[in-house]
Amino acid sequence: GRVFGLAFESNDRVWLHRLSGLEGWRRDRRGQWSLSQRVSAAEGLPALESTGLAIDGERRLWLATRRGLFRIDPAGNQVRNYGVRDGLLSQEFNDRALLLTGSGVLAGAAADGSVMLLDTHLADAAPVQAHLVLDGVQVVRGDEVVSLPKGGDFTLQPGDHELQVSARLLSFDDPLANRYRSKLEGFDSDWVSQGASGERAFSSLAPGSYVLRMQAVDDAGNASNERVLRFSVAPPWWRSAWGIALFVLVGLVLLGMVAALYRRRLRRRAAWQIAEHKRELAEQASLAKTRFLATLGHEVRTPMTGVLGMSELLLGTALDERQRSYTHAIQNAGSHLLRLVNDALDIARIEAGKLELQQQDFDLRALVDEVVGLTAPIAEKRGLGFADEIDADVPARLRGDPLRVRQILLNLLGNAIKFTEQGGVTLRACALKPSGIRFEVGDTGPGINEEQQARLFQRFEQAEGARTAARYGGSGLGLAICQELAVAMGGRIAVESTPGIGSRFTVELPLPSGASPAPAGATRASVPAHALRVLLVEDDATIAEVIGGLLRARGHQVQHVSHGLAALSQVGGRAFDIALLDLDLPGLGGLALARQLRSQGFEAPLVAVTARGDAEAEPLAEAAGFDAFLRKPVTGDMLAGAMQQAIEVARQARDGSTDP
Numbered sequence: 001g002r003v004f005g006l007a008f009e010s011n012d013r014v015w016l017h018r019l020s021g022l023e024g025w026r027r028d029r030r031g032q033w034s035l036s037q038r039v040s041a042a043e044g045l046p047a048l049e050s051t052g053l054a055i056d057g058e059r060r061l062w063l064a065t066r067r068g069l070f071r072i073d074p075a076g077n078q079v080r081n082y083g084v085r086d087g088l089l090s091q092e093f094n095d096r097a098l099l100l101t102g103s104g105v106l107a108g109a110a111a112d113g114s115v116m117l118l119d120t121h122l123a124d125a126a127p128v129q130a131h132l133v134l135d136g137v138q139v140v141r142g143d144e145v146v147s148l149p150k151g152g153d154f155t156l157q158p159g160d161h162e163l164q165v166s167a168r169l170l171s172f173d174d175p176l177a178n179r180y181r182s183k184l185e186g187f188d189s190d191w192v193s194q195g196a197s198g199e200r201a202f203s204s205l206a207p208g209s210y211v212l213r214m215q216a217v218d219d220a221g222n223a224s225n226e227r228v229l230r231f232s233v234a235p236p237w238w239r240s241a242w243g244i245a246l247f248v249l250v251g252l253v254l255l256g257m258v259a260a261l262y263r264r265r266l267r268r269r270a271a272w273q274i275a276e277h278k279r280e281l282a283e284q285a286s287l288a289k290t291r292f293l294a295t296l297g298h299e300v301r302t303p304m305t306g307v308l309g310m311s312e313l314l315l316g317t318a319l320d321e322r323q324r325s326y327t328h329a330i331q332n333a334g335s336h337l338l339r340l341v342n343d344a345l346d347i348a349r350i351e352a353g354k355l356e357l358q359q360q361d362f363d364l365r366a367l368v369d370e371v372v373g374l375t376a377p378i379a380e381k382r383g384l385g386f387a388d389e390i391d392a393d394v395p396a397r398l399r400g401d402p403l404r405v406r407q408i409l410l411n412l413l414g415n416a417i418k419f420t421e422q423g424g425v426t427l428r429a430c431a432l433k434p435s436g437i438r439f440e441v442g443d444t445g446p447g448i449n450e451e452q453q454a455r456l457f458q459r460f461e462q463a464e465g466a467r468t469a470a471r472y473g474g475s476g477l478g479l480a481i482c483q484e485l486a487v488a489m490g491g492r493i494a495v496e497s498t499p500g501i502g503s504r505f506t507v508e509l510p511l512p513s514g515a516s517p518a519p520a521g522a523t524r525a526s527v528p529a530h531a532l533r534v535l536l537v538e539d540d541a542t543i544a545e546v547i548g549g550l551l552r553a554r555g556h557q558v559q560h561v562s563h564g565l566a567a568l569s570q571v572g573g574r575a576f577d578i579a580l581l582d583l584d585l586p587g588l589g590g591l592a593l594a595r596q597l598r599s600q601g602f603e604a605p606l607v608a609v610t611a612r613g614d615a616e617a618e619p620l621a622e623a624a625g626f627d628a629f630l631r632k633p634v635t636g637d638m639l640a641g642a643m644q645q646a647i648e649v650a651r652q653a654r655d656g657s658t659d660p
Contacts (some may be wrong), residue, residue: 005053005063006102015061017050022061022072039072042193044079044179044221054106056120059651062100064093064108069116080221081177082118089114103650130178132216132224135166135198152229156205158236163205169216169224177219185211207235290528300341301611302543305633307334309546312636316553338633343477345613357489361514362402363435365390368429371406375413375425382417386423393431397514404485405509408493409439411478412505416443423502436491436510447499456495457483482507531555532643535579537567537593538609543632547580547609550636564596571597576604578643583610583621591624598625604652605646609634627653 005017012027013036021040025033039045044416045063052064061072068091069082083091091112097109106118140162148154156163169178180194186208194200198216212229237243311330320328372388379386409427416425423444432438448456457479479493486493490510497503534551538544539562548558557572561567564585570576579597583590594606608621611632618629628646630638 004050007053007055007060007061008556009055015053015055016257017063019047021045021047022063024074039074039077039079043077044081044177045070045072051093051095052108054098054100056100056106057104058120060120062098062106062120063097064329066092069093069108069118078331078607079219080124081174081219083174088116088323088368126222128222130169130171130216130218130224132167132169132214132227134214134227134229135168137161137163137165137229148231150229152231154231156231156233158207158234160233161204163202165212165214165229167200167214167216167227167441169198169218169222171216171218171222174219179217180214181216182212182214185213190581191215191393193650205233207233299611300337301613301632302340302540304334304338305543305611306546308633308635309543309550313546313549328478334633335437341613343481355484357401357404357488360397360402361397361399361517362405363517364394364398364429366428367402367406368409368494371409372427374410374415378414379417379425382420384417384420384422386426387424388427389429391428391430394429395431395435395439395513397516398437398511399514400509400511404489405511408482408485408507409441411482412439412441412507415478416441416445416503417507419443420445420502420595432508432510435512436508439507440504441487441507442502442504445501447501448495448497448503449499452482453495453497457493531557532577533575534558535570535576536560536565537562537579537581537585537590539563539582539584543582547634547639550639551636554636554640564590564593567593568596568600571600571602578605578607579645580607580609580639580643583612583617591620594624594626603650605650607642607646609642 001018001020003016003018005015007015007022009015012032012273014025016023016025021038021043022045022143023035024037026036027033041047046067048065048067050063050065052062054062056062061074061075063070063072067083068088071080071082072078088110090112092111094109094111100120101107104120106116106120108116108118110116111549120471137150137152137154138145139148139156139160140146141157142161146160165182167182169175169180171178176196178196178198180196180198181191182188182194182200183191184200184202186212187205192200195401198212198214200212209232210230212218212231214227214229216222216224228254234240235243238247308331311327311334314327315324315331316488352366368388368390372386376386376388413425413427416654420443425444426440426442428440428442430438430440483493486507491508493508494506495503496506536544536547536551536558538547538560541562544560548560551558559570559576561570564587567579579602581590581593585593588596590608590610594608597606605627606625607628607630608617608626609630609632610617610621613631621629626646628642629644629647634642
């Protein structure tokens with residue numbers, strides 16, 4: 001910027017005046033000049049063009065301007081202004097009309113023609129302290145401006161804002177030259193310069209106690225007295241002592257509630273864990289029972305074939321009434337044991353998720369007649385009445401698994417007959433809307449209370465536990481299997497019972513309607529009327545004798561071999577109409593033997609006969625090339641049915657392969 005004045009303090013120090021203020025420059029030993037000091041408006045030197053600059057013997061700077069004479073003491077950056085009040089006839093000095101004589105007298109020419117003479121050695125007059133007063137204190141409270149005591153000791157409310165404090169210096173020589181500063185302890189880290197304004201505003205203050213200190217300096221540099229304003233800001237209610245106490249109390253209450261809930265949760269969790277542990281133990285016990293029965297059933301099936309088969313063969317001989325009664329007793333006991341084994345296997349399949357339901361059309365009335373034919377004679381023997389009814393709107397044919405429907409009805413009717421001492425048993429079938437069938441099995445037995453009903457469909461559970469088992473027998477699996485089968489078919493089973501009156505079991509099965517049967521002449525006889533040449537592969541001599549005897553009793557020719565290699569040898573030398581293979585043969589197993597026979601071109605039907613109870617056995621047999629699957633123990637009717645199925649499947653396969 002433009003330099004208006006220049007004065008050398010020494011050979012190595014020079015002062016320049018610009019509009020921005022006075023600048024002190026110093027030269028170092030290398031001859032380089034650098035800025036060492038500045039005096040500007042911040043120190044009270046206004047931004048004016050100067051008309052002259054001089055330095056007295058005390059190294060003080062004298063600056064002549066159009067607005068008076070200024071003395072600057074670089075030692076403390078103190079600025080003093082001389083004007084008319086100090087004896088000048090005019091404040092406007094001419095250009096380059098300022099001179100300092102050797103005796104220390106400063107001479108200057110003013111614009112009005114007067115000449116100023118000022119002895120710079122004269123001491124300054126004693127300073128006169130200016131008086132600072134507070135004009136007003138106000139704050140915005142809500143929508144109003146509220147005045148507060150000027151003496152302080154007031155408290156601002158939590159919602160107060162825009163606190164404004166006004167101070168005034170009682171020095172009127174040059175009010176615009178007065179300078180104010182303030183410091184709010186607890187808010188300001190140092191004094192805050194306010195310039196010529198005596199007002200200080202605070203938009204918002206945190207809760208607490210404050211001390212506001214205000215001070216001013218007049219145009220001559222005289223400091224005023226210090227005014228102190230003490231006040232405080234009240235905290236909002238939630239930060240007040242009683243608010244904090246309330247929060248602490250609420251916190252303690254909540255903590256107590258949380259602790260109580262936590263303890264309650266722990267108790268519930270412990271109770272749940274105990275219940276879950278008991279449930280797991282019960283499931284493990286049930287699973288252990290099921291596995292035991294399934295394993296035992298596998299081991300029982302083979303000797304049961306001998307018991308049932310031999311008794312059936314024995315009944316075909318000449319027996320007196322006593323011998324025939326004994327043989328029937330053997331058959332009945334074996335059949336009961338077989339039902340237990342089959343129940344255990346059904347449970348094992350259900351637990352493994354491998355229970356497969358057949359989907360075929362069946363005659364509902366024929367199925368009901370068959371069930372009634374099996375159960376009605378038993379009821380009559382016990383002196384019980386038996387009534388069955390099929391509503392007129394019941395579909396004649398349904399599509400589903402008739403064997404499982406038959407199993408459910410036989411189980412429910414068997415229980416009803418077993419537990420009824422007098423009265424009767426009823427079976428009713430009615431239509432289920434929009435499609436399906438509803439069976440109702442009623443009895444006049446002892447009835448079941450609510451506690452017994454709650455566990456009636458659990459495995460190995462009976463109405464009165466061990467007492468029921470001891471009095472009536474049974475394993476406690478029948479109703480559990482009925483429920484599993486009903487659910488698997490998309491239905492449900494329920495019971496209504498009144499102790500002393502009787503019970504009614506309801507089974508709802510949403511089965512769709514089945515197709516009408518084909519005309520009688522459209523099917524061909526599956527089993528020829530003549531005797532069949534049968535290859536029997538069985539390693540157990542007793543089972544082989546039983547199966548062979550049952551087949552021979554029906555007029556078939558049986559060739560028995562005990563292992564797979566002998567079977568391959570027989571097939572190579574003779575022709576057979578059908579082959580019955582045990583799956584668990586020594587050496588070459590039944591599955592491998594079936595694959596070997598098929599690979600050698602053996603096209604006769606194959607029937608798998610096994611004591612295996614697992615669900616995987618049947619699909620494995622089908623994949624190996626078997627046409628029918630039969631589990632031990634077997635009867636003559638079971639053998640005939642399996643052979644008929646195998647011949648029909650083989651015939652359909654041949655017809656399908658020869659179609660164009």
